[in-house]
Amino acid sequence: GSEWTYAGHHGQENWPVTYPDCGGTAQSPINIQTSNISYDESLPPIEPEGYNTPGNQPFTLTNNGHSVELSLPSSMTLRGLPNTFKAAQLHLHWGSPAKQAGSEHRLDGEEFPAELHIVHYNSDKYADISEAKNKPDGLAVLGVFFEIGATDNPAYANILHHLDNIRYKDQTVSVPSFNVRHLLPENLEEYFRYQGSLTTPPCYQSVLWTVFYHPVEISRSQLEKLQTTLYSTTATEVPPEVLGNNVREAQLLNSRTVYSSFHI
Numbered sequence: 001g002s003e004w005t006y007a008g009h010h011g012q013e014n015w016p017v018t019y020p021d022c023g024g025t026a027q028s029p030i031n032i033q034t035s036n037i038s039y040d041e042s043l044p045p046i047e048p049e050g051y052n053t054p055g056n057q058p059f060t061l062t063n064n065g066h067s068v069e070l071s072l073p074s075s076m077t078l079r080g081l082p083n084t085f086k087a088a089q090l091h092l093h094w095g096s097p098a099k100q101a102g103s104e105h106r107l108d109g110e111e112f113p114a115e116l117h118i119v120h121y122n123s124d125k126y127a128d129i130s131e132a133k134n135k136p137d138g139l140a141v142l143g144v145f146f147e148i149g150a151t152d153n154p155a156y157a158n159i160l161h162h163l164d165n166i167r168y169k170d171q172t173v174s175v176p177s178f179n180v181r182h183l184l185p186e187n188l189e190e191y192f193r194y195q196g197s198l199t200t201p202p203c204y205q206s207v208l209w210t211v212f213y214h215p216v217e218i219s220r221s222q223l224e225k226l227q228t229t230l231y232s233t234t235a236t237e238v239p240p241e242v243l244g245n246n247v248r249e250a251q252l253l254n255s256r257t258v259y260s261s262f263h264i
């Protein structure tokens with residue numbers, strides 16, 4: 001469809017004009033207020049299956065102009081949710097050297113430097129993500145906050161090492177498969193859960209969100225590489241525009257409840 005952006009004339013304030021769901025009442029991301037949370041003891045640990053042996057097929061890393069996305073094999077499955085969900089892709093959101101805050105979800109108003117999203121579709125009910133993406137029970141996205149740590153994170157190096165090959169929109173590179181479980185925090189038991197949407201157009205309200213409480217760490221130089229390497233423009237467009245601040249404003253919770261799997 002027509003291209004959308006995060007700022008400017010086609011920026012997020014105008015998304016609902018072209019994509020009506022973006023003006024809905026169950027939108028994402030949100031600010032997770034820990035003073036306004038319901039503890040749900042029935043929320044089980046999240047159990048990724050096939051994340052650590054994704055087979056020997058390489059992954060495809062793409063600069064899609066909005067983010068850097070990694071295609072994932074449907075052999076990667078998620079258990080511990082109301083249905084079985086199969087992985088489709090993962091991507092990142094980040095800020096810029098001028099605005100370090102780059103997470104989409106906020107925790108008590110705190111924005112983290114970046115956020116990982118792993119997008120899955122309900123494979124009990126739908127054949128693929130294209131069929132699932134606009135169904136109320138169609139998608140499940142895992143969200144992981146980033147913090148700055150003292151050393152490089154070797155798991156994220158599997159992605160960040162290749163950014164120089166996909167500097168421009170629509171460029172792709174083949175990435176040797178690696179253990180995707182290592183992109184997640186150790187603790188998959190403590191998370192927040194709410195019903196929301198895609199955070200980009202078409203903003204379908206089809207996402208069961210799971211945002212882990214514990215962040216992962218990458219180094220300051222790894223974050224800077226993410227903030228400064230990619231362009232949202234194609235190799236032929238001038239001037240090139242740096243891809244960053246691909247972050248949607250926090251949306252109103254309205255009548256929704258945010259649940260936690262742990263006492264906070």
Ligand SMILES: NS(=O)(=O)c1c(F)c(F)c(S(=O)(=O)CCO)c(N[C@H]2CCCc3ccccc32)c1F
Pocket residue numbers: 064066067069088089091117119129130133141197198199200201202
């Ligand atoms: N934050 S978010 O809501 O998780 C989120 C993004 F932020 C994001 F940029 C993307 S995108 O990279 O595909 C560019 C715009 O759709 C997606 N794509 C999902 C949903 C749309 C359909 C589809 C089809 C195949 C694979 C993934 C997806 C997305 F879900």
Ligand SMILES: [Zn+2]
Pocket residue numbers: 091092093117199
């Ligand atoms: Zn996302």
